Amino acid sequence: MTRAILEIERLGQRGEGIAKHSGRTVFVPFALAGERVLAEVDGERGRLVEVLTASSDRIAPICKHYGVCGGCAVQTLAPSAYTAWKRGLVVTALANAGISTDVAPLLDAHGAGRRRVVFHARDGAVGFMETRAHKLVEIDACPLLDSGLAPALDAARALARALKSSGKPLDIAVTSAPEGLDVDLRGSGALSESEARALVELAERLDIARLSNHSRVLALRRRPTLGVGSARLSPPTGGFLQATARGEEEMARLALQSIGKAKRVADLFCGSGAFALRLAEVARVDAFDESAEALAALEEAARSVSGAKPVAAFRRNLFENPLRAEELEGFDAVIFDPPRAGAAAQAAELARSKVPLSVAISCNAQSFARDAKAMIDGGFALEQVTPIDQFRYAAHIELVAVFRRAASKKRKAPLLSR
Structure with a gap:
């Protein structure tokens, strides 16, 4: 390990300062773009020792543990620069996949904080x-x-x-x-x-x-x-949950806004129904997930709501057994919210399908961009991408994206067995 003075060129995907040293790229946590810093360098890793010349975007952190604790990456970045960097994570991922589209301003969904x-x-x-x-x-x-x-x-x-x-x-x-x-x-x-x-x-x-x-x-x-819309959900222990209540609400709002007057919707990777229960207020929903516990919680919550449209829950491993293009016929819209690995197999089937509208909800810009490319190559137009920030000061970013085909004649959906 050696000490070196580094010029930080930019912030990377993990919120670390990126510099060059002896012909190698070095990543320095807690350093900002444009700064001159003293760092201890060990291979590609750098440890910030001192900021010699501070960025004009550097501000005081809000937490005394910042700089040691790894929970936050960029507490010292001024709001406007922070917003530009975080939105840029989505812009860069799309550009790297060869996708050119408008990306909306970053939507702050921290709300009351992480739940x-x-x-x-x-x-x-x-x-x-x-x-x-x-x-x-x-x-x-x-x-x-x-x-x-x-x-x-x-x-x-x-x-x-x-x-x-x-x-x-x-x-x-x-x-x-x-x-x-x-x-x-x-x-x-x-x-x-x-x-x-x-x-x-x-x-x-x-x-x-x-x-x-x-x-x-x-x-x-x-x-x-x-609370999930008008439903009351008792989630399974350890089950997936969006980080903030505001984040979930904003994603659901954008999804509902996007499906318009759709009468039948498929919710893929539905979990306990964060979106399905809200979608059921306006459309019939077929919900798919691998977790039996999550589906049971969804069904129980759906039964407790009077006046909602029917919700049918199906247990299915969509990674190994995605809904085939033929099974997707007759749905007016498809919502899919996969884990960080994305939904490569399901995106391929959506690309082959005649589904007129699909809304992707993603927690990983890179896997989303890969899946989006497959859907665009299959005839979808990527109309809208909205980055959502519910992990304040961290490098995690969510997004909601809308894919639409040219109008086509709908067919009656086949019955799906449980």
């Missing part, structure tokens, strides 16, 4: 990991969390101490719900009878609504629920 947090625990200590390291940074607060997570850190510490003797690293996922904290432990493996009993007692003392270990419920004192 789920995953703490790491090592030997009873709780916090987040350092940037590009396996070292734990203990924290005493995180300013990005929803107020409903105010008790989360104390609860995580107590749970970590209770399992400290196992010597295993833990991930402690805590979700804010009106009924209280919904906690799922990961990493401990199967619990002994005494460990399980101690955790149940802790759940009572800490007033935790639901406590689970690897999605297996240990204590259910109050059933956590979330």
Whole structure:
């Protein structure tokens, strides 16, 4: 490892400053474009030692742990520069895929803050990991969390101490719900009878609504629920959840706005129904996902809403068994919201189909661009891309995109067996 003075050329996809040193690219976390910095360099990695010449876009961080904790990448970037960088993540991914389209201004969806947090625990200590390291940074607060997570850190510490003797690293996922904290432990493996009993007692003392270990419920004192449109959803423990309530609302708003007067919609990778339950207020919905628990929660929530259109839930692994082009006939619109890996197989079938309208919701600009290229090559026009920021100060970016074909005659959809 050597010390070197570096000129930061730009910010990369992970929010790290990028410089050249001895003919190699070096990534320096917490450095900004245009800065001259002193860094410790080890191969392609640089550790910021001192900012020698600061960028005019540098501002003070909002968190005392910034610069050590790896949870945030760009707290010191001024708002206008931050917005341009984050929108640029989508613009660059599309350009790299050879796609030219208008990208809307960045939509801020931080709202009240993140409603789920995953703490790491090592030997009873709780916090987040350092940037590009396996070292734990203990924290005493995180300013990005929803107020409903105010008790989360104390609860995580107590749970970590209770399992400290196992010597295993833990991930402690805590979700804010009106009924209280919904906690799922990961990493401990199967619990002994005494460990399980101690955790149940802790759940009572800490007033935790639901406590689970690897999605297996240990204590259910109050059933956590979330509002989804006019429905009330009780999500499965450990199930997928958009990071902020505002983010989910904005994505759903854009999806509903885009489908217009569609009467029948397919919701692919539907999870527990963040979009399907809202879509059902205006259209009949066929919802597909691999998780039986998520689909059960969706069906239960759908039954609780009077006056909504029918929602049919189908269990299906869309990575290995995507809806074929023939099965997609008759749908007026398709919504798809895959995990970070994207939906290459399903996008290929959409490209072959006659579906007139498709709305993509993505959490990875690169995999989206790959899938978008396949759909464009299949005859879709990419009309609209809206980047959504629900992970403030992080390099994660969501987006909603609208694909449309020229008007074509619709056919009656085939019946799908469960």
